[in-house]
Amino acid sequence: MATTDQTLKNYAGTLEEARADLVALYYIVDPKLVEIGVMPTLDVGKAQYDGYLMRSLMMQLYRIKPGQQIEEAHMRNRQLIAAWAFEKSQPDKVIERFTRDGKTYFRVNDYEKLRGLFGQLLREIQRIKSEGDFAAGKNLVENYGVKVDQALLAETHRRNAPLNIAPFMGFIQPRLIPVEKDGAIIDVRVEYPTDFLGQMLEYARDYSFLPIHNGG
Numbered sequence: 001m002a003t004t005d006q007t008l009k010n011y012a013g014t015l016e017e018a019r020a021d022l023v024a025l026y027y028i029v030d031p032k033l034v035e036i037g038v039m040p041t042l043d044v045g046k047a048q049y050d051g052y053l054m055r056s057l058m059m060q061l062y063r064i065k066p067g068q069q070i071e072e073a074h075m076r077n078r079q080l081i082a083a084w085a086f087e088k089s090q091p092d093k094v095i096e097r098f099t100r101d102g103k104t105y106f107r108v109n110d111y112e113k114l115r116g117l118f119g120q121l122l123r124e125i126q127r128i129k130s131e132g133d134f135a136a137g138k139n140l141v142e143n144y145g146v147k148v149d150q151a152l153l154a155e156t157h158r159r160n161a162p163l164n165i166a167p168f169m170g171f172i173q174p175r176l177i178p179v180e181k182d183g184a185i186i187d188v189r190v191e192y193p194t195d196f197l198g199q200m201l202e203y204a205r206d207y208s209f210l211p212i213h214n215g216g
Helices: 009-027 031-035 043-057 059-063 073-092 111-131 134-146 150-163 196-207
Strands: 095-100 103-108 175-181 184-191
Touching (some): 009 073, 073 134
């Protein structure tokens, strides 16, 4: 049986990232999460929808230069989802694009309908992956994940430039320290480093012996 790398080829990575994001987006507004105490109200999920659309349709464009298209798989995945949902939402204005004081904004008018759209796209991408439908996968990525609204790209650069904020960020991982007693691990202590460069150098020093290829 062929793997998705073989059936979907250069689109496999983007489609898998999109599938993963869509699972999270679909369930982040599930009432069950409030019921089991994961979050206090569904407003948490709604805020995530707002943030996801803002990052996908505008903020991430600051990472590429005017005139360019999107190449990186994670960026393609995010724009694919947001651009597809925006297009499909237009009959009911689920997502609305508007301009105020010369600036572009996107507003969610119906979170439940938007969740339904995310569910539809999740179903289609899962079908594409399961069936190895290369043509449909290519159509999604090329039509929604690659092409950039150059006017919006220029506006994003213009609005971000005065902030002098780097377009990329790094994450510092917590350090897990085993607590031992009589040779057995009885607990794990969590430390939170604050030096990103220091942590990267630590990883290079302590784990550079690990292989970079999966031998499986």
